[in-house]
Amino acid sequence: MHPIPALNRTVAPTSEPVTLPNAKKHLNVLLPDDDTLIRDLLKAAREQFEDRTGRVLMTQTWEQLFDWFPNTIQLLRSPVQSVTKIEYIDTEGVTQTLATSEYVLDAKSEPARIVEAFGKSWPTTRDTVNAVTVTFLAGYTTAALVPPSIKAAIKLMLGHLYEHREAVVMGGAPVTMPMAVDALLAQHRVPWV
Numbered sequence: 001m002h003p004i005p006a007l008n009r010t011v012a013p014t015s016e017p018v019t020l021p022n023a024k025k026h027l028n029v030l031l032p033d034d035d036t037l038i039r040d041l042l043k044a045a046r047e048q049f050e051d052r053t054g055r056v057l058m059t060q061t062w063e064q065l066f067d068w069f070p071n072t073i074q075l076l077r078s079p080v081q082s083v084t085k086i087e088y089i090d091t092e093g094v095t096q097t098l099a100t101s102e103y104v105l106d107a108k109s110e111p112a113r114i115v116e117a118f119g120k121s122w123p124t125t126r127d128t129v130n131a132v133t134v135t136f137l138a139g140y141t142t143a144a145l146v147p148p149s150i151k152a153a154i155k156l157m158l159g160h161l162y163e164h165r166e167a168v169v170m171g172g173a174p175v176t177m178p179m180a181v182d183a184l185l186a187q188h189r190v191p192w193v
Contacts, residue, residue, distance in 0.1 A: 005065055006130065010061045010062065010135070012060055013057070014058070016042050017058060018154050020042070023042055026158065027158070034162075038162065041158050041161045045155075046058075049150070049153060054077060054078060059081065059138075059139040059141055060138060061136070062075075062138055063133055064133070065130040066131070068125050069123070069125060069132055072113050072115055073114040075134065075136055076190075077190075078111055078112060080107045080136055081139070081141065083103075083134065084136060085097055086132070086133070088123060089128060090124070093126055101117060102120050103117055104117050
């Protein structure tokens with residue numbers, strides 16, 4: 001069995017942290033001809049930010065799977081809003097839902113963590129892969145709560161993607177993401193992700 005948890009997004013965000021008008025202003029685009037392309041590139045820039053930092057920007061639902069209950073469950077996406085449920089396969093092979101009174105969510109830590117409630121113990125699970133599933137909500141609840149430096153990184157990434165839509169080599173050197181993007185990403189990277 002594998003000790004590294006599987007992580008799956010089950011519900012994608014329904015909005016982006018940077019609006020289309022704001023993105024077009026950043027790109028200095030006035031006409032609506034590229035609106036669909038810009039929306040797609042905004043989504044791609046957000047997803048790249050999320051993948052590189054472990055920080056998700058707008059509310060989305062995640063499942064993290066473990067082969068057993070670790071002493072401390074670290075959730076690999078931040079910021080965590082809440083735990084929806086914790087399910088596990090008991091020793092008889094039956095899926096059970098852990099009562100919320102059995103655990104405590106520490107959403108202030110990064111990464112967020114779940115520990116046993118005082119005086120409680122994790123239940124015994126069946127010896128199988130993905131015996132424990134933690135479902136949680138992560139992301140900022142509104143675009144207004146997304147830090148300005150994150151929005152700046154998204155816009156820089158968007159500008160790069162818009163300007164360089166294909167893989168490009170200029171003067172013998174590949175065109176890379178601007179260094180400012182790496183600096184902005186680094187300050188929001190979740191530890192251990």
